[in-house]
Amino acid sequence: MAYGLTPHYTQDLPLDGLTPxxxxxxxxxxxxxxxxxxxxxxxxxxxALTEKKMFRRKQKFSVQIDNGIATARSESIGSEMMDWGRNxxxxxxxxxxxxxxxxxxxxxxxxxxYEELKPELVPQEQDVLTVPAPxxxxxxxxxxxxxxxxxxFFVTPLIVDLNIVLFLLMVLSGANVFAPxxxxxxxxxxxxxxxxxxxxxxxxxxxxxxxxxxxxLLMNMYALLYIxxxxxxxxxxxxFATAYLLTGVMASIASxxxxxxxLSAGASGAIFGMYGVFLALLTTxxxxxxxxxxxxxxxxxxxxxxxxxxxKGSVDNAAHIGGLLSGIAIGYLYYPSLxxxxxxxxxxxxxxxxxxxxxxxxxxxxxKIPNDYVVFQQKMVAFAGDEQRALNAVHxxxxxxxxxxxxxxxxxxxxxxxxxxxxxxxxxxxxxxxDPLKQRTDMLIQYCNLRMQAYAYYSRRIAGATPGGEDSxxxxxxxxxxxxxxxxxxx
Numbered sequence: 001m002a003y004g005l006t007p008h009y010t011q012d013l014p015l016d017g018l019t020p021x022x023x024x025x026x027x028x029x030x031x032x033x034x035x036x037x038x039x040x041x042x043x044x045x046x047x048a049l050t051e052k053k054m055f056r057r058k059q060k061f062s063v064q065i066d067n068g069i070a071t072a073r074s075e076s077i078g079s080e081m082m083d084w085g086r087n088x089x090x091x092x093x094x095x096x097x098x099x100x101x102x103x104x105x106x107x108x109x110x111x112x113x114y115e116e117l118k119p120e121l122v123p124q125e126q127d128v129l130t131v132p133a134p135x136x137x138x139x140x141x142x143x144x145x146x147x148x149x150x151x152x153f154f155v156t157p158l159i160v161d162l163n164i165v166l167f168l169l170m171v172l173s174g175a176n177v178f179a180p181x182x183x184x185x186x187x188x189x190x191x192x193x194x195x196x197x198x199x200x201x202x203x204x205x206x207x208x209x210x211x212x213x214x215x216x217l218l219m220n221m222y223a224l225l226y227i228x229x230x231x232x233x234x235x236x237x238x239x240f241a242t243a244y245l246l247t248g249v250m251a252s253i254a255s256x257x258x259x260x261x262x263l264s265a266g267a268s269g270a271i272f273g274m275y276g277v278f279l280a281l282l283t284t285x286x287x288x289x290x291x292x293x294x295x296x297x298x299x300x301x302x303x304x305x306x307x308x309x310x311x312k313g314s315v316d317n318a319a320h321i322g323g324l325l326s327g328i329a330i331g332y333l334y335y336p337s338l339x340x341x342x343x344x345x346x347x348x349x350x351x352x353x354x355x356x357x358x359x360x361x362x363x364x365x366x367x368k369i370p371n372d373y374v375v376f377q378q379k380m381v382a383f384a385g386d387e388q389r390a391l392n393a394v395h396x397x398x399x400x401x402x403x404x405x406x407x408x409x410x411x412x413x414x415x416x417x418x419x420x421x422x423x424x425x426x427x428x429x430x431x432x433x434x435d436p437l438k439q440r441t442d443m444l445i446q447y448c449n450l451r452m453q454a455y456a457y458y459s460r461r462i463a464g465a466t467p468g469g470e471d472s473x474x475x476x477x478x479x480x481x482x483x484x485x486x487x488x489x490x491x
Contacts, residue, residue: 008075009087013063013095018107020044020065025113026105027063027070030097036061042122044129045070049077050090058294059083059090064129077294084301146225155241156228160221163209163267167217170210178213182263185212190265191252194373197366204252204362205245210265220267227274230295234281239334240274242351246358247273247327253365254322260432261373262316269319272306275299276327277334286338330354372431379428383421383444390417390451394458403462410459415452422448443487450480 015023024045031038031048040047045063059074072094074087105113124130134142149157166188171177175184186192189206196203211217232240251269255262281287282296303324310317333354337346393413397406425448429441454476 006075007083007087008073009083009091010071010073011091011095013070013072015065015068015070016102018102018110021114022107022110023065023070024063025110025117026098026101028117029105029110029113030094030101031061033101034093034097040122040128041117041120042127042129043124044127047129050074059087061090061094062129063094152233153229154232155237155244156224156232159209159228159244159267160224163211163217163221163224166209167211167214176213178215180212185210185263185265190263191255192263193256193260193369193371194377196252196256197369197371198374201362201366204249204256207252207265208245208248208267208270211267212265216266220271223271224267224274227271227278231274231278234286234338235277235334236347238347238351239337242354243277243327243330243334244270244274246330246354247276247323249358249362250326251319251323253362255316255319257365257369258318259316261434264316264319266316266319268306269316269323271323272303272320273323273327273330275303276324276329277331278327279303279324280328280331281335281338284335284339286335326358370432372433376428376431376433376437379424379431383424383428386417386420386424390414390421393417394455406462407459410455410462414455418448418452418455422452440487443483447480447483447487450476450483454480 018026020043024041024043027046028038028041031046034050036048036050038046038048043065045065047060047062050059050061058077060077061074062072064071064073072091074090074094076083076087147157147161149155170180170184170188173184173188175181175188182190186195188210189203190210191203191207211220228240235243248267248270251273252264255264255269279296279299282292282299287295307317307320309315310320334350337343337350340346390413393409394406397409422445425441425445429438429445433441454473457473457476
């Protein structure tokens with residue numbers, strides 16, 4: 001399949017012994033046999049639009065004759081980001097049909113067809129097929145124009161530029177260009193539940209401008225440029241910028257709700273939001289009926305393909321779905337102001353309503369989404385403090401300390417704090433946390449139990465009891481030190 005801002009396929013063809021005018025006649029005949037809409041005929045070739053069907057993309061097809069070679073080109077029209085091989089298929093379709101015309105039509109008959117076509121020929125001075133090909137300088141200028149704000153395409157380049165600049169800054173700070181590690185992503189604003197819901201709410205926005213490697217950035221910017229070229233001129237700056245930010249926030253909220261401990265970053269949630277806005281508009285009469293079906297099919301295929309591809313893992317489909325659904329809702333919310341552009345009040349009310357709804361939903365989500373990792377951290381902080389108190393209760397004593405003070409320190413202070421440690425760890429273990437954290441917490445519970453058994457043994461010995469067997473300080477200490485080594489080494 002072909003990719004590009006305008007997906008296309010090109011193939012050079014020999015004239016097969018025909019004169020240029022005979023070849024033109026054969027091309028027109030083949031295109032009309034295919035039921036294509038021939039829009040432009042000249043001595044240099046033709047331009048046609050392929051037959052339009054409701055759920056199939058329409059391509060622009062051209063044949064240009066120059067220096068004894070005919071160049072056939074099929075390119076996508078509208079919102080395609082990839083053509084799924086359709087342009088190559090159209091060129092092959094034309095070649096097969098032309099071969100059939102060539103086999104059944106003599107050169108003399110082609111001359112006669114050409115004479116009949118003369119009234120339809122475009123004058124040479126108006127022939128777009130003879131316009132000189134763009135120079136390398138022109139091609140570079142055209143490429144860089146996508147990153148320069150201009151009338152009707154102002155917000156999209158700014159968003160793209162900001163994404164690129166932030167990625168470059170992250171790389172310059174030391175992050176890997178292909179796969180930056182989690183520490184860098186968190187530092188630069190990635191979205192993850194235990195931090196975002198713990199007061200760092202700004203991550204629901206910053207993560208929309210952060211990318212996990214150069215390929216992630218390029219694919220998202222490609223998709224953003226495409227939808228921006230189609231949608232921003234229709235929405236205008238305010239609606240487009242607002243929709244991008246709001247759908248990005250809703251994508252981040254969806255990710256927080258769905259994932260307990262997944263690090264999320266990238267513009268794809270907001271991009272899906274913009275596709276959702278466009279999908280909503282395509283179901284209204286704001287877009288010309290002649291192009292509505294083809295665009296709806298193309299964008300629908302893009303959305304479905306990417307959602308299905310996201311099922312493979314390592315893709316935050318929750319953000320995609322959250323962005324898409326919120327985009328559809330915002331698209332319908334924008335409809336009245338777009339249908340009545342002479343009433344600017346509708347524009348501001350639509351933008352304000354969308355913003356208020358997203359802020360309200362985000363506030364509700366922040367309060368209702370469980371944040372077990374933050375609670376886990378709080379429990380572990382409480383455990384660490386009580387552990388230190390339990391150890392200090394006896395470490396401050398020495399051999400000259402009276403027996404009563406030892407027993408008080410062990411039974412009333414030490415055991416009290418070890419019980420508090422155990423309570424914190426049991427509550428932490430009951431939370432929805434990752435398996436490695438749960439295993440580590442369970443090992444800490446074993447550690448606490450051993451400490452409590454050691455304290456109980458020492459209390460009995462000080463009180464005059466004579467326990468035997470394995471019930472000894474040597475045994476408990478060896479078990480405790482072994483467990484501490486396992487915890488230290490991450491086993």
